[in-house]
Amino acid sequence: MKKNTDFLSSSLSRRSFLAATGAFGTAMCIAPHASVSSDGSVLVLRSYSDLQVLDPAFRLSLPEEDIIRSIFAPLVVPQAGDVWGWNAIAAEAIEQLDELTVSFKLHDNIGFTDGYGQMTAEDVKFSLERIADPALESPYAGDWGALREVEVKDRLSGLIHLKNEFVPLWSTTLPTPASCVLSKKAMEELGDKITTKPVAQSGQYLLADWQPKQKTILKRNPDWSHTPGGFEEIHIIPIEDPATAERGFEAGDLDYTWVAVPSIPRLKENPPENSVLLEKPSLAYVWLGINQDVPPFDNPNIRRAVQHAIDRQVVVDAAYFGAASVGNGIIAPGLPGSRDSVTYDYDPDKARALLEQEGVSDLDVTLDILNQSERLAAAQVIQAYLAEVGINCEIKQNDSGTFWTLGSKDGDYWNKLQMLLQRYSMQPDPSWATVWFTPEQVGVWNWERFNNEEYKSLHDQGLVESDLAERDRIYRRMQELMDESGCYVFLTHEVVGAVHRNTIVPGLKPNGESLFSEFRPA
């Protein structure tokens, strides 16, 4: 026992401890921390969530979509840049023959890993029809809702037959993981959905390692014989909190990250060393929603009074520190149906007159919001404007788990929900924005309970109308109907901010969403 004690005391003396600590500290000072990507072969990115499901039919988040597209070659992918479009990946050729038919021909040399052979038209048929199959119960079945069948012409060619004309096919179905081609053989052997262990990968990158809550590592596919990925490895770090990600970037641990919109002015003014700040127009839309089925807002004039009571510019400036501009509807600029104005204006006198006309004074209402700083800032400004016209507004903050159930018809809070600050996002087709406000969505995602048959009919027309001018008219009219209902005060489409090292060129969709496989060294 004594011997052991002596041993300990001799090896861990105060002098040796201090020496070791000093050496460690000196080493840390001499070799400041550097990003993993300093040699240019590894790209380190932030994603806002960890992967959970790698099945194209059951994906849950955008980062998963990006990984899925990188490891399971899709027929087409969204084009990186400022214009919405697509690039063929697995398809050597793909074109619309008529309103109901799309032909495709695969590249001749795309292989699946794990010994599942070459990709064929039979795999395309399996993959597309699998998502559409009601028996699979994929939440994305609607992407291929217009699919009648995929006809295999030969080993690499086939025809996609549609039941009806489907305009969003080239904007929001094909350039998504809904066109990823899985190995029929591998999936039949698996007999279930793909979770976090991919089978038979075929993309520009391969999933090399997944360390839960830590990182996902993609490695360049050595057997991919077309345009190769830009980096040997992509390390995807899941960081939910944007402020943490910003600090990670500033500390040199990340090469690319989205940033919170309120951080954009700060980063513009004081950009991190060797970095580039990007601002991209977002497809998101943020609005103040008013539940038309709950008193006092079952009175349309009181809803209209709220519309006139709020200066939207001031709300948006306060919430986003001037980084975002005011939005005028649910359809983002650049898409058919996008508007330059709304049909109501900021007019507090008119708001007071409407309230007086209805014999209402000292109204007490509630405003439910998600507990995020920009939402709270916006809510507080709205609260102040409403107070000016005699409406006392109580702000109720909710965590995300609670917030996303507030308007559900399954619960009972929807008949107490009066106003809410809401934000949805969309794909680059206006139907993706309008779909949530149809009568079928009342109590599902239509929490204002806006119920208008003309709106529903126009939504259905928009899905099959290919004339751009007519589509524009249809979607503008739909938003006018939303204005007229008094249920909506449209606030902003936000803006997407991102920072990246000047040593890389990020691959981004026009709305700033990332395309991992399109990132390149500068």
Add this chain to the structure above:
Amino acid sequence: MLYYTLNRLALALVIVSVVMLLLFSMIYLIPGDPAAVALGPRATEAMREALRVKIGLDQPIWVQFWNFFTSAWTGDLGREVLSDRPVAAVVLEQLPFTMALIFSGVGWSVALGIPLGCWAAVKRNSLADHIVGVISVAVIAVPSFVVAIYALLLFAVTLRWLPAIGAGESGNFFDQLVHLILPSLAVGIGWVGYIARMVRASMLESMGAQHVRTARAFGLPESRIVYQYALKIAILPTITLLGVGIGQMLSSAVFAEIVFARPGVGKLVYDAILTRNYPLVTGTVLVTTVLFVLINLLADLIVGMLDPRVRSGL
């Protein structure tokens, strides 16, 4: 000692059971639908209902609780809602990161707190004692997430000496150690103050004990009296305090894991609560509760072993 151990074990089992009952009641009282979160906005009501049935949410709460409790005894904590992976595997993947964080935090608090406490006791009522007192209270008062953010801004963002995010490359011990420095400091710094105060108070008491006075009368060197006789007695309440402290550090670990984007059970359970991933919440909390109870049990047993008065007090 056997009776003492059995008594403590029985108490531990009761605590775990009560915690699980309370937790189960609480998570079902807050609104939220794991099926809606798991399947996303495009799922139909039929799909959501099918998932609710699959994960047993259609059952009465007491049936769900009974099923969970009986399965938990066999090590089956259910399956995660989103990825359908076994909860036990998910928790065990994350647990080592949190344990490393907490024990490093304990390391900071012991390595700094005990010497500071001893020094303050030896230099009682001197300027050094007052400085240690002020520092101790200051680090206790500052929340761990504030320490975390400032440490990160200084050492990672401004000086770039240390990494800001992550847990380091797997398999690279040095890298993992470097990634631990800031988060563990944030978690452990408050406990430096607690331990320094506790050690100082205990030391002052034990310095006046008869055996210490006798040692001094025999002319033994002061350093030997302090470290070999006084500290040995004074350290006992610190061991008990550390048992409780580890539970507190588990809470601080949630902030540290979020601020430093580290994996770990704190962040796991935080995310699980936000997504109403009930099996993961219950599984994670069960594991951490068991861990906390075991650590406290261990602390009690160590104190019982070192101090016969504790055993005889039974």
